[in-house]
Amino acid sequence: MLQDSVQVYSLKSYFCRMNFIIEQTVSAIKTLYGVEIGESEISLQQTRREFEGQVTIVTFPFTRFSRKSPEQTGQEIGAYLLASTPEISGFNTIKGFLNLVISDRYWIGLFNDKLSRADYGQLAPNGKKVMVEYSSPNTNKPLHLGHVRNNLLGFSVAEILKAAGYEVIRTNLVNDRGIHICKSMLAWQQFGNGETPANAHIKGDHLVGKYYVRFEAEIKEQIAEIKNNLTSTSLISNETRNAVLSKESVIKKNKAIINYTVTSIAPAIRELGPDAEIRLETALDNANFKPLLDVVRKKSPDKKLIEAVSQCNESQKVISEAEEIKNELVRNGTPLMREAQQMLRKWEAGDEEVINLWKMMNDWVYAGFEETYRNLGVAFEKFYYESDTYLLGKDLIQEGLEKDVFFKKDDGSVWIDLTAEGLDQKLVLRADGTSVYITQDLGTAQLKYDDFGMDESIYVVGNEQDYHFKVLFLILSKLGKTWAKGLYHLSYGMVDLPSGKMKSREGTVVDADDLIREMTETATQYTEESGRLDGFSPEEKQELHQMIGLAALKYFLLKVEPQKRLLFDPKESVEFQGHTGPFIQYSHARIRSLVAKANYDENSGWNGYETLLPEERELILALNGYPAMLEAAAKDHSPAMVANYVYELARLYNKFYHDAPPILKTEDAASRNFRLRLSLVVGAIIKRCMGLMGIGVPERM
RNA sequence: GCGCCCAUAGCUCAGCUGGAUAGAGCAACGGUUUUCUAAACCGUCGGUCUCAGGUUCGAAUCCUGAUGGGCGUACCA
Structure with a gap:
């Protein structure tokens, strides 16, 4: 594993990795003070520009056996090194820092023998194989700035590992199935009028993305329609209507509680000062009583008052939760959403018409991705497709049950208990025997290992999935997979815009193709202004x-x-x-x-x-x-x-x-x-x- | 509520196996071209390294706690 590597890097010390100095210092300390120290106890750093010399040894740590001042210790060690080591041509000490002057003859020799060789910088093969999974796009929309960061990171890490002596397999796990692609398919079917990348002159991934956006727009209208005519609309089933109405009554009831309570405690709150009064107002505006509760707890000894505010806080939480569930019910209850789910079931059943549509639209997307990948300069040795892997992992669930790593609940669902590791209980298989996300990731991990037998495997995935990978790796290691210790989640932060987070719903996403084009245009402009490209053909330019x-x-x-x-x-x-x-x-x-x-x-x-x-x-x-x-x-x-x-x-x-x-x-x-x-x-x-x-x-x- | 990540100059970032006066770029101001590419070089200005404790000869760096921001905590992927 990489983590076992002994060498440690720091920007200050990588300039001067010179073992002979460390060795000589060890023997200097042995000779001068009769103490044998380890090489790791000596840290070299590059000498700061304002002092003479190139390499600095910190002498503070040695004073405990030299029993002399740091400066004097430095002097003694310096004198020893000067006499014993021909490469050292001088030294000076300042406080606890021994600055060594290394002779130019040494530097030139180093340059001659090592640095100027053509193969300098390529590390020897280390016999290890590593897989880097990155990109892993969804096939329902084009790539955006966030994907660009992922792609560049994955590609670059792969190159770095190659240069460091690894054999590298770059993989792309394409998320080509599921409800998201059905949304694009459905919208295209209903509103597309046979539009294709060829006849519309739109890049395939953008065309498919266009219908994904269309789906979301249409569903938004249906949701509005339902919410405005909840009791009369025929867009939702009576079952959904009743569920929504029951949530609404919960919301209404709790709102009444809050209104009543707030009216009765308002005078007492005002007495606590303007701070509390402002928070009372913002609590109502923002639907959040926590800040008010905090200030009341701090300022008021009145237990009943605290309790009342706490009651508001609790009621507000109930409201928020009910609203969330209500929204979800309405959304899933819309005709469009039900059709999309129906389409997904047909896909899983292998319905020919749906499969053909799916293949056609995925092909459009792949052609588009290929172009973006080519422009970005990224590549892969192996593609995995979720349409092939989404059923994997069930055998591992069985294996885990046999090994008592998992347990079955009464309803038949399968779980793992990770509370001992500070995590939660986690579902790994639904009661109806279908997979969840982590089931197929378990299966895919096994598949990749069976295919390549790599020593390490790196997943380049955003940090919103930190928890998922923690759990995934832990489960695999509990299943006794020896290769699980080589798994690593390369987690990266989101890319923000000045306006805040990128949100596809709000249309604030920076498209990868647009971005590349704009960058090239800016570079063109900049370069033309400098006017230094005489003799370049237009293509070269x-x-x-x-x-x-x-x-x-x-x-x-x-x-x-x-x-x-x-x-x-x-x-x-x-x-x-x-x-x-x-x-x-x-x-x-x-x-x-x-x-x-x-x-x-x-x-x-x-x-x-x-x-x-x-x-x-x-x-x-x-x-x-x-x-x-x-x-x-x-x-x-x-x-x-x-x-x-x-x-x-x-x-x-x-x-x-x-x-x-x-x-x-x-x-x-x-x-x-x-x-x-x-x-x-x-x-x-x-x-x-x-x-x-x-x-x-x-x-x- | 609990968990994870982040916090350094006006802005964007380095520096973190503990070491000297915390560094770059951008922005602002000034300088360098009869020398090989001025997309460069040099200078000025700019910092209670979020805060409070602790460990240490020594803390931006390690520990504890707080604050602020982000993410997660789904029978979504």
């Missing part, structure tokens, strides 16, 4: 614009840690300057252009180059940290780490480019060749990192 637009989008979405919510402002979020994808692309293009102009011969050496510029030293340190960064990003499943690393590298390079004497005009062959090779290597690592995020880099821009 178009390709470049898309590359830059996508880089802006992808980098913006990936640079934030997955678990965090992400605020996306379509107007302002995606920039081309500063901490952005295009900035990093630009740095790469700059390097390529430089190397091209220099006519650099890759065989030319830099013998005699002995003294580094500070910027060169920093670049070497940064390059040296790449493998540790990669390992850490793989361990944490974090493209954001790659994003931040490569930005730092590009920034350091730009500083070097700006501050170093012009390379093309450098006469000294060793300096010139070294700097060109350094540039080349930085460019290669930038390209690698961007590739890990699915972002291309141009030769010119």
Whole structure:
């Protein structure tokens, strides 16, 4: 499992992973103070810019056996290291920090032997197989910004794991069946007039989405109609009518209780001050008595008053609950909803007409998705379809019953009790023997393992399903599946807009295709203004614009840690300057252009180059940290780490480019060749990192 | 009610195996091009790291509690 990996990453320490320093420090402490300490007790960090040196050892922890001041301890260890280690050419101590100066000869040697090799950065195969499931769309509507985050994360994590030595299988579990697709089908049947992607010139997934929206609009009208004419409407059955009416009477009764109580306690509340009075008003407006209850509890000793407010609070809760159930009853009672459910039953029974319609509309959607996936640059080795897997898992229920992991209730439904683990009781099979969500996920997990026998399996799914996956993994491990310990839920936060949450009902969803197009357009505009693309054919320009637009989008979405919510402002979020994808692309293009102009011969050496510029030293340190960064990003499943690393590298390079004497005009062959090779290597690592995020880099821009 | 996640500069984010004066970008202001791509570089301004306790030589980082925001707590998926 990844979690067992020993190496630990931190932005401060990955620059200086130098075992010889740790080893020498261990022996220094043994010699000086007679104490044997573990290598893990020594932490190295990169020296802050304002002090001399590259590597810093914190000496505070050693004072307990040196019995000297941190500074003096540092002096002693420093002196030992200077004498014993040829790579160390100097040191200084400030308070409890021992700063070591590593000789340029060491850095140049490191560059020669390791960093400048063509295969630098690819970790050796680790013999492990990992599955990354991502995307997993519903087939009733096109992809939106939230899916984009999911797709980019999944793709990127897969690339990172590949680079870290895994064999990776990317899978997409397509949710192609269920009530949602029946809604689109039904609306198309009733209102579509034979419209197809071909004759309407609409992308297939958008066409199907259009009818999903139509369904929701129609049902909204039916709901309004029913609510306005509850006693007379013929749209619902008498059974539903009676159920709704009974909920209404519950609501009415509780409203009366609240009205009565509020009138009688209002004077007492006013006496508690303006604060309480305001809360009384907002309680009525917002249908929430909790804030009022809190303030009354705090301010009033009158138990009867508290009880009365508490009564209002309880009644309000009953009202809210009844209203929710009422709404659900009305919604499910509408003719359209009943027809959709009828259609789902027909689908499950294999009704030919329904199946054919389903196949046709799904094919439209797949053609649309394929285009979006191609534009996003994501791909999969294996597709699973819920229409194939939705009946799976029942054998596991049987297995669980035999192993006493599950238990049967009197009605025949099957449950698991997870209260000992701090969770709840959870239904795993309905009384009528049909599956619930988790049943088929159990079955699908087993299927995937049977198909591929992978060591690890990553599910890229939003954080609203955290609980579900906790339960899923726990059940599998209770069933004795040894592979369950390799399961991991890569949970990510929702994408918010400035206006708040994206809601399909309110039409505030940012469509993936629109987004990609807008990004490309913005990049086009920006690039044309800079006017640097002479010699590009129109096709090359178009390709470049898309590359830059996508880089802006992808980098913006990936640079934030997955678990965090992400605020996306379509107007302002995606920039081309500063901490952005295009900035990093630009740095790469700059390097390529430089190397091209220099006519650099890759065989030319830099013998005699002995003294580094500070910027060169920093670049070497940064390059040296790449493998540790990669390992850490793989361990944490974090493209954001790659994003931040490569930005730092590009920034350091730009500083070097700006501050170093012009390379093309450098006469000294060793300096010139070294700097060109350094540039080349930085460019290669930038390209690698961007590739890990699915972002291309141009030769010119 | 219970559970999980988040909180760092005006805005968007880094930093979290505990270490020096908490860093970037954007925004604002100023500077750099007869030097290889100014999508760059440099400077100024900007912070009670949500709050209160605790552990420690040392806390943005670990622990406890609170506050605020989000999500979940379905015989939906």
